[in-house]
Amino acid sequence: LHQPEKAQESVLAEELVPGRTLLAKAGLSRNGDAEIERRVAAERAAGHKLLSENGFLRLLGLMKAPEASSLSRQSLIEQSRLSGAELDLLSLFDAFEHDAEPYSFRDLILARKYAGLVAGGATWGAIARSVHRSGPVASLTAKSLNVGSQHGRADAIYLEGGQSELDGQLLFDLGSAGSAGDDTLEELFAEAEAAEEGGDHDRAAALYQRCLAIDPSDAIAAFNRANCLRAGGHAADAAHDYINAIKLDPAFVEAWFNLAGLMSEQGREASARRHLQKAIALDKNYADPVFNLARLEFDAGDLPEARRLWVRYLELDAESEWSRMAAKGVQFVDLQLARTAG
Known part of the structure; x- marks a missing residue:
């Protein structure tokens, strides 16, 4: 068994590990990515489980697992607009923090950026090859990337503003002097995240505002700033x-959910209800807005609707403390409705 980073395809029982050497060689061939797609589909059809290199290393205990996560594959697809095939292939070649579901919020940020590149003409293979020349995957969450067609080249990707180009193999040139603006943005974003995690919400909000001044299209920075402002009163x-984040990305389900929470805190139940309903419509497997909407309907006296929503919540989450509260809510409504019928 070869080391995963050197192997083109390693085997562990019924598990296969397509190596990055295979990915790099595919970039030298016109139909290389299509051949990888064909081989991946054939192995999966044969019942083999495919692991990424990072997934393989985690399986062996040689690499630490990333932070806890909760986003499903379907949720990532719906919120990012990547296709399932693109998401699976990018995951297989470690273009995300996690190599499989559940994914993290950072993975969602990356998925949205990759979807933008795909919409601009990039392929999953070009993106995956680029990622592995850029340093840690998480560092890309603070960078703005564009396909180079706007600069007259369809085979290149540029950092925001065109300061730094990806070469003919679509490899990120992140170390050049021309990428200083993006380095500043990345450093600012990381500093803002650190301030937020440390509870210094006012400073974090100011730093996220500086990020937005550099890249006004960054819905994540707007969302994070909103969270800090909310925490700071x-x-x-x-x-x-929150509204700005939604304008920048109308499918940003967490922004709809958090805005609903803010409206609820202010006693604006009708507005909170609309935003929760929007969040549920965007991601039918997102349990939190279902629970909160059930609570709103219960407080409004619509017991049958509250019961329906709590039952739905239990279908999505049957293990947490919130699920126990939902189950008690269903029991209470059943008792109330039985008394009314009697």
């Missing part, structure tokens, strides 16, 4: 930034 400004 600046409700009106927080609402403005």
Whole structure:
């Protein structure tokens, strides 16, 4: 068994590990990526489980697993607009923090960026090869990337503003002097995240605002700033930034959910209800807005609707403390409805 980073295809029982050497060689051939797609489909049809290199190393205990995550594959597809095939192939070649579901919020940020590149003409293979020349995958969450067609080249990807180009093999040129603006953005974003994690919400909000000044199209920075403003007691400004995040990315389900929570805190139940319903419509497997909407309907006296929503929540989450509360809610409504019928 060869080391995964050197092997083109390694075997562990019924598990296969397509190596990055295979990916790199595919970039030298016109139909290389299509051949990988064919081989991956054939192995899966044969009942083999495919692991990424990082997944293989984690299986052997040689690599630490990333932070806890909760996003399903379907949720990532719906929220990012990547196709299932693109998501699976990018995961197989470690273009995300996690190599399989459940994915993290950072993975969602990356998926949205990759979807933008695909929409601009990039292929999954070009993106995957680029990622492995860029350093840690997480560092890309703070970078803005564009396909080079706007610069007259369809076979290149540029950092925001065109300061730094990806070469003919679509490899990120992140170390050049021309990428200083993006380095500044990445450093600012990381500093903002650290301040947020440390509870310094006012400073974090100011840093996220600087990120937005550099890249006004960054829905993630707007969302994070809104969270910091909300935590710091600046409700009106927080609402403005949640709305800004939604304008930048109408499918940003967490922004709809958090805006609903803010509206609920302010006693604006009708607005909270609309935003929760939107979040549920965007991601039918996102349990939290279902629970909160059930609670709103219960408080409004619509017991049958509250019961329906709590039952739905239990279908999505049967293990947590919230599920126990939902089960008690169903029992309570059943008792109330039985008394009314009697």
